[in-house]
Amino acid sequence: MRRLVIFAALAAASAPCRATEPSVAACLPPQAGILAALVPGTAPLVLIDRGQNPHSFDPSPRQLAALSKCDLYVAAGLPFEKALLPRLRTLNPAMQIVPAPADEHAHDADEADEHDPHFWTHPDGILAEARAIATPLAEAAPSVNTALAAYEASVRDLDAELRVRLAPYKGRAFLVYHPAWSHFAEEYGLRQLAIEHHGGAPSAKHLAGLTDAVRTEGIRLVIAQSDSEAARARPFADSLGLDIRLVNPLGRNPLQVLRDTANAIEASLSHTPPTP
Ligand SMILES: [Zn+2]
Numbered sequence: 001m002r003r004l005v006i007f008a009a010l011a012a013a014s015a016p017c018r019a020t021e022p023s024v025a026a027c028l029p030p031q032a033g034i035l036a037a038l039v040p041g042t043a044p045l046v047l048i049d050r051g052q053n054p055h056s057f058d059p060s061p062r063q064l065a066a067l068s069k070c071d072l073y074v075a076a077g078l079p080f081e082k083a084l085l086p087r088l089r090t091l092n093p094a095m096q097i098v099p100a101p102a103d104e105h106a107h108d109a110d111e112a113d114e115h116d117p118h119f120w121t122h123p124d125g126i127l128a129e130a131r132a133i134a135t136p137l138a139e140a141a142p143s144v145n146t147a148l149a150a151y152e153a154s155v156r157d158l159d160a161e162l163r164v165r166l167a168p169y170k171g172r173a174f175l176v177y178h179p180a181w182s183h184f185a186e187e188y189g190l191r192q193l194a195i196e197h198h199g200g201a202p203s204a205k206h207l208a209g210l211t212d213a214v215r216t217e218g219i220r221l222v223i224a225q226s227d228s229e230a231a232r233a234r235p236f237a238d239s240l241g242l243d244i245r246l247v248n249p250l251g252r253n254p255l256q257v258l259r260d261t262a263n264a265i266e267a268s269l270s271h272t273p274p275t276p
Contacts, residue, residue: 025067027076028054030120030254034130035074038137038147045070048250051226054078055199064091072096074133077117096136101128116182120254121261123159125183127152158255162188162262173213174265175242176223177233180249184261195222195233207236214240221268223247223261243267 025045026032032044045066048054058080059067067073068091075081077100088095101119119125130151138144170189174181179194193213197206213219221243224230230244237244245264251257 023070024072024074025070026074027078027081028120029250029252030126030257031074031076031129031133033252033254034120034126034133034151036252037151038130038134038144039141040147044074051250054250059084068092068095070095072098072136074098074129075100077101077119098132098136101125101132116179118180118183118249121181121249121257122183122187123155123258124187126254126258127155130155154255158258162258165262165266166190169265169269172269173217173219174223174268175210175214175219175221177229178225180225181223181261184258188262190265193217193219195236201232202236210236211240214242218271219268220271221245221264223264225249 023045024035024039024042025047026035027047029046029049032046035044036042047059047063047067048057054076055078057078064084064087068088070092071094073088073095075085075097081100085097088097120129130148134144134148138148166188171191173191173193174185175193175195177195179192179196181192184190185192193210195202195207195210197203202210219242222233222237222245224233224244224246225248226246230246233244236242245267247257247260247264249257249261251260
């Protein structure tokens with residue numbers, strides 16, 4: 001019954017997690033976008049909503065206070081959540097927490113470096129997240145299942161479209177600043193090259209290797225996720241005459257992010273075949 005009340009408040013476009021209004025919260029904007037697709041009219045509280053770096057983020061006391069009043073939190077598996085989730089369980093034992101998708105490599109220290117935590121940058125990741133979020137909501141409101149089915153159909157349609165559009169570039173490489181698109185690359189048979197190296201500024205040796213790759217792969221642009229990242233990519237891009245295209249993987253509509261990524265890859269690769 002309590003969940004039914006929660007859902008009624010959600011459907012009435014409640015403000016983000018005020019003391020008197022039961023509501024929902026998400027760690028990242030793409031998760032909030034999925035929430036809003038499943039429960040039209042809802043306005044989730046989003047923890048990382050101002051371009052902060054998710055890899056080094058910590059919520060403010062104010063955010064924590066607002067979050068602790070929410071009825072549901074969608075976690076993203078980020079480092080700060082290791083401390084946050086137990087705290088939320090203490091502050092609000094009734095809160096439902098949707099865990100981040102399982103990290104297949106979490107138990108394998110050697111592969112930790114290889115694992116890409118940006119699970120929503122491919123269709124299967126978006127579908128899994130939508131289903132995980134829908135499950136607790138649908139217990140109280142079966143209409144969520146209808147919204148989920150429609151959302152799943154739109155993900156599958158986009159996936160089919162991108163598969164056709166990206167097929168000509170199978171095996172080829174695209175260049176990004178921050179490596180957030182490993183899942184996308186794997187899904188569509190592409191290779192991701194990144195300027196950022198082990199989470200930091202690139203060494204001269206790394207850039208020299210990339211310079212060779214840009215030339216032999218026929219790469220024409222760099223994908224950067226923000227203006228500040230574009231500024232960091234600029235010297236390298238200018239030295240090779242590369243364009244910079246902004247695609248923010250933390251955008252609120254993960255389907256639009258997939259489409260923008262495909263557009264950028266097409267723009268990078270459609271003019272120039274790789275040298276044999
Ligand atoms: Zn990232």
